[in-house]
Amino acid sequence: MTETGIAFETLVGPCRSDLDRPRLTFLHESGAEEVITGREIIDRSEALGRRLVGGTHPGDRVLLAFPAGIDFVVSFLGAVWAGLIPVPVPYPKPRRPLSRYHSIATDSSAILGLTNRETLERVDADSVSSVRWLSPSVLAELDAGATPSRSTGDRSQRPDPDTLFLQYTSGSTGIPKGVCVTLSNLMANLEVIQRGFGLDQLARDRRVVCSWLPAYHDMGLVGILLSTLVHDGHAVFMSPTSFMQRPSRWLSAVSDYQAAITVAPCFGYRYAVAKITDEEMSGMDLSGLRVAACGAEPIDPSVLRAFSERFASVGFSDNAFYPCYGLAECTLMVTGADRLPGSEGGRAVRDGTFDAPGYHCQRISRQGMRDSIARPPEDASDAVELVSSGVSGNATLVRVVDPLSSLPLGENHIGEIWVHSDSVAAGYWDKPETSQSVFGSRLSGDERRYLRTGDLGYLSDGQLYVTGRLKDLIIIRGQNHYPEDLERTVQASIGGRADCLGAVFSVSDETGESLAIVQEVPRGFTAEQSGELLDAIRMAIASEHDLIASAILLIRFASMPRTSSGKVQRGQCRQQFLDDTFKVIDRWQPTIHLDPALFPDKEELLRSVDVSSPHGQQIVRDRIERVLLNWLVGQLGCERNSVDAQRPFAECGIDSLMAVEMSGQMEHWLDVRLSPVIAWSHPNAEKLAEYLADQLLGNQQHTDVVAEQSIETLLAEIESMNEMEVLDEIGKD
Numbered sequence: 001m002t003e004t005g006i007a008f009e010t011l012v013g014p015c016r017s018d019l020d021r022p023r024l025t026f027l028h029e030s031g032a033e034e035v036i037t038g039r040e041i042i043d044r045s046e047a048l049g050r051r052l053v054g055g056t057h058p059g060d061r062v063l064l065a066f067p068a069g070i071d072f073v074v075s076f077l078g079a080v081w082a083g084l085i086p087v088p089v090p091y092p093k094p095r096r097p098l099s100r101y102h103s104i105a106t107d108s109s110a111i112l113g114l115t116n117r118e119t120l121e122r123v124d125a126d127s128v129s130s131v132r133w134l135s136p137s138v139l140a141e142l143d144a145g146a147t148p149s150r151s152t153g154d155r156s157q158r159p160d161p162d163t164l165f166l167q168y169t170s171g172s173t174g175i176p177k178g179v180c181v182t183l184s185n186l187m188a189n190l191e192v193i194q195r196g197f198g199l200d201q202l203a204r205d206r207r208v209v210c211s212w213l214p215a216y217h218d219m220g221l222v223g224i225l226l227s228t229l230v231h232d233g234h235a236v237f238m239s240p241t242s243f244m245q246r247p248s249r250w251l252s253a254v255s256d257y258q259a260a261i262t263v264a265p266c267f268g269y270r271y272a273v274a275k276i277t278d279e280e281m282s283g284m285d286l287s288g289l290r291v292a293a294c295g296a297e298p299i300d301p302s303v304l305r306a307f308s309e310r311f312a313s314v315g316f317s318d319n320a321f322y323p324c325y326g327l328a329e330c331t332l333m334v335t336g337a338d339r340l341p342g343s344e345g346g347r348a349v350r351d352g353t354f355d356a357p358g359y360h361c362q363r364i365s366r367q368g369m370r371d372s373i374a375r376p377p378e379d380a381s382d383a384v385e386l387v388s389s390g391v392s393g394n395a396t397l398v399r400v401v402d403p404l405s406s407l408p409l410g411e412n413h414i415g416e417i418w419v420h421s422d423s424v425a426a427g428y429w430d431k432p433e434t435s436q437s438v439f440g441s442r443l444s445g446d447e448r449r450y451l452r453t454g455d456l457g458y459l460s461d462g463q464l465y466v467t468g469r470l471k472d473l474i475i476i477r478g479q480n481h482y483p484e485d486l487e488r489t490v491q492a493s494i495g496g497r498a499d500c501l502g503a504v505f506s507v508s509d510e511t512g513e514s515l516a517i518v519q520e521v522p523r524g525f526t527a528e529q530s531g532e533l534l535d536a537i538r539m540a541i542a543s544e545h546d547l548i549a550s551a552i553l554l555i556r557f558a559s560m561p562r563t564s565s566g567k568v569q570r571g572q573c574r575q576q577f578l579d580d581t582f583k584v585i586d587r588w589q590p591t592i593h594l595d596p597a598l599f600p601d602k603e604e605l606l607r608s609v610d611v612s613s614p615h616g617q618q619i620v621r622d623r624i625e626r627v628l629l630n631w632l633v634g635q636l637g638c639e640r641n642s643v644d645a646q647r648p649f650a651e652c653g654i655d656s657l658m659a660v661e662m663s664g665q666m667e668h669w670l671d672v673r674l675s676p677v678i679a680w681s682h683p684n685a686e687k688l689a690e691y692l693a694d695q696l697l698g699n700q701q702h703t704d705v706v707a708e709q710s711i712e713t714l715l716a717e718i719e720s721m722n723e724m725e726v727l728d729e730i731g732k733d
Contacts, residue, residue, distance in 0.1 A: 004058065004083040007183045008049075008166055009079060012042050014232040017204075026069050027238040027253060029245070041229075044074045049081030051139045054594030055103050056112065058083035061166065063105060063113040063131060067091045072215045073225055075114045075136055076165070084112070086165045087178065088274040089686060090217035092119065104168055105131050107176045108429055122206065138431045165330045166429055171274070178429035179328045188422035189222060189331035190230050192394045196324070196336035197291045199231050202260055206288075207233030210259035210269070212243035212250050219295065222332040223263050245663055247272045248280035251311070258288040266299050293336075295324040299387040299466075300512070301361055302392075323359050323612055325389035325466055329438065329451055330515050335464045337390040360388035360463050369467055372414040374458045388463040396421040399450065400445065403470055408443055416457045416470050418443075418450040425451075435707060468638070472570050474506045476513050481545065483570060489544050490519055493536040497522065501560040503573040507550065514550035516577055521554045521585055530554050531585035538588065542653040548636075550590070556583040590637025599669045600628055604698075610698055616680035619698065624670075625689035631662065632685065645686040649679050670696050 011648040015023055015038025021665075022328045023041055026034040036044075052062070062084045066072040078321055079086040089101050101659040105113070113133040113210050121137045166178035194200055199207055209228055213220035220237075228235035234397050236257045247253040251272060254262055269292075294304070297641050324336035362385045370675035377383035392398045395417065400409045403416040418441065427435025441450045455572060457466040474481040502519035517537060521530065534552055541547050559582065561572040576582050610616040625645055632643045635655055643652060650661060659679040666688075667674040682688040693699075 001163065004080060008077065008081045010183060010187065011080065011226065012231060014039055017232055020105030022234055023529055023545050024070055024073060025236045027242065029242045034070055041074065041077065045077035046081055048074060048136050052078060052082040052084060054439060056084060059085060060104045060106040060112065061085045061087050061110040063101060063110045065089045065091055065101065065113060065115045065119065067116060068214060071116060073135060080164065085163055087168065088221060089168065090216050106178045108166055108178055120378050165232065169328055180426045180429055181331055182426060185331045185423055185425055186222065187227065189333055190227055192333050192396065192423060193223065194231055194249065194668040195394060196333065197261055204232055207231060208236065208257055208259045209233060209261040209262050210254045210257060211235045212238050212240050213263060214240055218328045218332045219263060230613065244504050244661065248274045251276065251284055251286065254286060254289060254377060255284045260288060261291040262289060263293040266294055266303050267512060268296060270303045272447065273310045277652060281314055284314040286311055289316060289320050291322045293322040293324055297324060299323050301385050301387045301666050304387065321359050323387050323389055325464060327453055328705060330419055330421060334396060334419055335390040337388065362386050362460065362465060369414065374412040374414060374460060374465065386465045386467065389466050390464065391462050396423065400457060400462055404444065406441065412458055412460055414456055417453045417455045417457045420448045420450050474504065476506060476514065476515060476547065486541065486545060489540050490517060490537055492518065494533060495538045500557065501568050503560065503568045503570050505570050506572040515547050517552045518548050518573055518577060518582065519554055520557050520560050523557050525585060527586065534586065534588040538653055539651065542655055548653060548655055552588045553577065553582055554585045554587065559583050580641055598634065599627060602670060617693060617697060617703065621689050621693040624692050625685050628689055630687040646684050648683045666692060673694055
């Protein structure tokens with residue numbers, strides 16, 4: 001058997017134990033389920049693989065740009081069967097060309113791209129000239145013909161010639177880095193997941209995992225889909241958009257399928273607590289849930305407690321929580337909670353340390369963290385509560401190292417987290433120098449190769465506590481954002497002046513992580529100019545990054561904290577922002593103006609109106625339009641006269657997550673079925689109000705012009721969680 005045959009059989013072989021048992025169930029936004037058995041997975045993947053052989057060489061890279069669904073899995077496995085290297089990328093949002101993946105295509109030297117038929121019809125063939133875009137459904141209609149002879153392909157760019165797939169790191173598409181994951185890396189990490197989740201202790205029919213994480217994110221791809229196939233389980237999954245529009249779909253699916261495992265970033269648990277109603281909880285049964293894994297971003301202990309309290313009445317046990325830590329460079333999982341079976345409540349272990357059922361927590365000094373030491377707090381105001389990300393196992397070694405001297409640190413000292421494991425990838429695609437510095441570090445007297453994670457943390461009694469990010473990665477709503485990308489956008493808003501420095505960073509509030517922006521302005525900047533610049537920055541960040549800033553400060557020229565080499569000190573900048581010590585010229589922060597009667601009773605819309613007459617129908621449209629405009633005012637924190645019914649939502653600053661929330665709220669309010677991406681096809685308040693009124697009144701003159709598959713497209717943030725991103729998130733608050 002060839003190397004690629006071994007890889008394919010390793011991934012799908014467990015399906016042969018019962019070929020007709022469902023292995024993957026995708027839940028469409030409409031409520032329909034799409035089920036595929038082991039036999040169908042193998043047959044469809046092999047058929048696609050045979051068609052991909054023609055015109056390719058072993059080791060050629062193929063971009064996978066699919067909406068959430070089973071086609072992604074079949075295409076990934078088909079590429080493996082054909083000896084190609086799959087490169088998962090986020091599915092493009094409606095009206096956004098595939099050219100946004102030019103940098104990934106260029107970096108990976110991809111020669112082929114697979115997507116669905118609908119997206120194929122809007123691909124600009126010249127947007128990524130090196131890539132030929134195809135659809136599996138179109139290929140299936142062609143005659144595969146005779147398989148041509150193939151060369152061995154060019155494997156010189158791979159840090160390891162056995163690369164199975166490339167996992168591009170979340171956030172930046174300007175300077176992409178493709179992690180080269182081998183089959184041995186994957187299997188080592190799946191062993192970590194199996195032991196951590198206790199999969200070997202579950203009967204085969206109980207190995208059901210339910211998730212909304214995007215498949216292009218490492219948590220969705222490795223932790224959900226590939227883990228399910230290799231561990232002989234059953235994955236029930238939906239799109240991130242379906243979850244965002246109605247979070248109850250996630251937990252209802254856990255209940256309906258009696259899933260034993262679910263995985264989400266902290267943001268997902270927070271969102272569920274905030275959005276799922278008592279009525280939606282009626283009939284739920286979460287008592288079968290054994291593992292509720294939480295990772296991909298900082299874990300807030302208050303969120304875990306709130307989730308436990310909220311869903312205890314429907315059977316959720318906080319013993320199920322499984323905090324964990326990982327990253328794509330280590331395939332996925334590094335550490336996970338050492339389970340505390342039989343725990344009935346938190347118990348003090350020693351000063352500042354206690355166990356919640358299922359996981360460990362510590363309270364340490366806020367000032368001590370600034371001094372890089374985890375010590376007990378002086379008083380309540382000095383306390384910071386952290387959740388342990390668990391312990392390492394399966395021959396995984398975690399060390400905490402001084403990032404400057406590369407010397408190992410003792411217990412309770414905060415430093416950079418280094419990892420040695422068979423799960424650590426070979427390096428980044430075609431980046432030998434960066435790969436050596438990130439994947440090839442060594443400690444004095446230790447010949448083992450370590451991965452430098454760029455994350456900060458400390459070890460205490462074997463437990464890993466993650467405290468921050470050495471590399472300033474920003475995670476908001478499960479999506480990773482690189483500050484350099486955001487800062488470039490802000491710089492462009494000010495005319496690209498290199499002498500005016502700017503910094504972006506995340507700050508925490510009651511809703512989670514949000515974005516703060518600080519930007520220097522030239523001398524002599526006027527109030528009129530500052531207002532225009534604040535608006536320009538807001539719009540640029542919203543349109544280019546799908547983010548809404550929680551605060552924008554314009555500060556005096558040359559007042560930004562700098563290093564001796566002139567670089568921005570983001571950490572110091574963030575501290576000055578929190579301490580409010582900047583010399584501020586002007587600022588913008590949203591203010592909330594929510595009317596308690598924002599959504600009147602639906603009957604109010606129809607009261608005293610003859611809905612059979614054109615005039616009466618127009619009154620209903622006007623009333624819905626007024627609610628939409630008031631909703632925009634509340635979300636954006638702006639004045640009522642600054643929003644206009646004919647102004648596109650995107651220009652108003654509505655990001656994709658807010659658009660999905662709007663769709664969900666309107667659907668609940670009017671009790672009409674809506675696509676979560678309705679704002680893309682009815683892009684302002686006037687058009688959307690007209691559509692909603694017609695749906696409410698039963699008029700059928702409007703049809704949703706969004707293609708069916710576009711329903712699953714919106715979250716390259718969670719993800720991204722690509723977000724992934726969920727995540728490439730998911731990942732990814």
